[in-house]
Amino acid sequence: MEAAALRYTNVSVGYQGTPVVTGVDLELSAGQRLALVGPNGAGKSTLIKSILGLAQILAGTAVVLGNPPARARGLTGYVPQTDTLDADFPVSVRQVVMMGRYRQLGWWRPVRAADRQAVERALDRVGLADRARHRFGTLSGGQRQRVLLARAIAAQPRLLLLDEPFNGVDAVSQEAIVRVLRELSAAGTALVLSTHDLAVARDLADLVCLVNGRQWAVGPPAETLTAGPLRRTYGSSAIDVADGRMVLVEP
């Protein structure tokens, strides 16, 4: 039997010995979509970083694609938040997507036809093939997010991690991203994405993990995105969460 994409058993993660999220129990198999849901500052990003081996596992057992997190890096893909990047940086869309091929290419081997094709295909999938020569920073926030998704696809990961992929993203881009994510998971890629948008989580995820300092609930959206678990996770702000968005708490 193939190893689970992700298996966390009573895990605490954090930085420099200080826990950020505790008590995480997760199991994700190939092709499954997991949404990490919680308010801003709940530790969703830290949890994602821990899967990449970039945050400490302080307790429990974390297994990523059959390996300790840091050793699975070649098999995982990561889509960071666009607004952490320097929009002035002189780098073209094609160059950004090509970064996804660096692992296969090494540092100085010339680009092969296969790499070029992988880049074109990835850009085509996110609907930005005609933007390849543009400077990354001239694109809209949603388009940048799609470029970063294309970069991750070009590396053909078995587990894809996305940090708030719909933050500041227009409707067209959101639709394009959701479509690609569904295709990827249908083809067997496991997905982990963080969001504070309950509608997105309900629509896209097979599995929802509610976090806020600790794991409060995990399970299918129908069981987790309900009044009780949401109140426990969000506390008194269960009705009116981040960004002034209203949460429809179902009875």
Next chain:
Amino acid sequence: MNWWDDVMYRAVAEVVLVGALAGLIGVQVVVRRLSFFTMALTHATFPGVVAASIIGVNLLVGGVVTGAVVAVGVAALTRRRGQDAAAATGVLLSGGFALGAALVASQNGFSRDLSSFLVGSILTVGAQDLISTAVALVAVALVLALCARPLLYAGFDPDGARAAGLSTGRWDLVLLLTIEVVVVTVVPAVGTILALSLIVAPAAAARLWSDRHAVMTATAVVFAVASGLAGLYASSRWNVAAGASISLTATGVLLASWVLVRLRGLVAPGTRRAVPA
């Protein structure tokens, strides 16, 4: 008689080499926003160079050693969360410079040479200096070419690069040390205070003309070499200090580029992105 026996030929050759070196690394400095760090490096090499001349060892060695201490120190500081790298860099800058000044003052009859550290002395460049500048140019060009991918990835998206298995701290150190090699090589020609303008101004000007890394680099090298040659010519023509006129020319190129790019934007709006904010 060989061409390098002539002071002016030697100066021209040095200016071309130094210009190419400054243009190459300048693009990295500007794109990575490391101008302030580079400024600190130029000033921190000063005590090393003075100490080396007091002890009687090669000035380059002195500069390399103190510069390396600063580069490693800044790299270590920026890796720590919550540390104010700008404050640390600033303190290193003025502290290093003060140490150099104190060393100079402690030596009787030494102060005459102070200005050559500060503004350089391209007309006293010897064949030995030419060789070491040429070696540095080849080495820096090789490092930048061979490490282009990790430097680009780590510079553009450090989080993404780390997630892809890149040790960004190590690549940052490679870049800082490469900048340091350039600074130490350039300082004897144009001085500690003026080196920064030759490194940053041509690259900043090139940045205005192009979005593409390769084009920017080529343009920056052309601008830096041209600034060096024009500055050298102006210095011999009007008897101005060479380091100063080279710096002024480089600054002039940046100013002219800024005006021209603005004008072009007014004439044909939308042909290119406007001047970056």
